[in-house]
Amino acid sequence: MSGVIVTGPPKAAAEDVEALARFGVATVSEAMGRTGLLGRGIRPVQQGVRVAGTAVTVLGWPGDNLMIHAAVEQCGEGDLLVVTTTSPSTDGLFGELFATALQARGVRGVVLNTGIRDTQELRDMGFPAWARAVSAQGTVKATGGSVNVPIAIDGQVIHPGDVILADDDGVVIVPRRRAHAVALVARAREDKEARARAAFLDGELSLDRYGLRGKLKQLGVEYRTYEEYSAGEET
Template sequence: MHSTDVGVVRTRIDRADPKDVAALSAFGVATVHEAMGRTGLMRPYLRPAHPRARMCGTAVTVLLQPGDNWMLHVAAEQIRDGDVVVAACTTESEDGFFGELLATSFRARGCRGLVIDGGVRDVAALEEMDFPVFSRAVNARGTVKATLGSVNVPVVCGNALVRPGDVVLSDADGVVVVPRERAAGVAAASAVREAAEEGKRARFRAGELGLDLYGMRGPLAELGLRYED
């Protein structure tokens, strides 16, 4: 469910500590998702609008009405350096809510990128600008400015709850949301996981099998796995 507050702009939000955001930015989405207990992922239909799209920042959230991008313009005023805009819609809509002009406006405010459960357009220009966007669709269809939504209220984007100030990280593997109060702990857990994976990587390079590294042979045999010539 989305917030029931429609027609409100919250101008003061609690953002995750910039040091924790910077620490999280060093890791990939898969690492952070696993380190957080396999939670926080948005649905995989949210894909990068261009190949270089990657971002990490604190969420300014937007609740849109279908086919109407008015609240994205309203949200621009609330962006602070290091923010990521996360836009959800009251119902499914794949219209082109966002393009080059809004990206130019957002970047001037210090925005690190956009995640939107809707459509975007001007993709070639967004790539040329190196402005990261993850979206439900690419669609040239334009939008109107006629109905109120909200800014900086909790939203559900791609089936993930996002609160203003939470950390949003995205790369080629998808989008993950880290609750702002967990940012430091998840960054530390991600570092531990990455170090452990480097050790496993070295053993795989040396030719060791996952069957032995992970101690799989005994459980497989107990379940009746047989090897036959």
């Protein structure tokens, strides 16, 4: 497998990344029309952490982390490393030494469509990570691949410079060119949710606030007293 290392790709504006960082993964996905989510299989190795950064992408060979070594040089302040392989791999391609090198360069975290190891060390050093699997299985450095090219994970195409947002709920991809617009829509959604939250605290029902009683009636859902329902069962 030959490959290419692309240097200096365009990135989402830092102010748009910071704007998106204020929102959760679910809110941002909803703001994009319920799109952009990676699959449920990629999970955090820590809890209570949310990060946002610009993607540095890696396409490598299963069980081979050579291209992660190459990618470190291309990573900088505010980036987030995103790694996949040409076919499924759960080997531990990434660990504490990689995290140390990336943290020194200002990288905000890693998303791996592969295995990860040294998870306790990563938690101790505060380096956020999301991965397909946890595995102590080691790797080789033997096969070429690519850095900063478009990659696909769980049906989502990730371009270098796209915004990656990750939290306890998972990972969402915001295309670079849409980052500003999505941040505005996410802000509007959060404002709307804040108004709903206040109404619910005041006792309003979601059935009434969202006009759902008519939907229930349209679908033929009926209200019956317990006595009416029990009598119907007896007959």
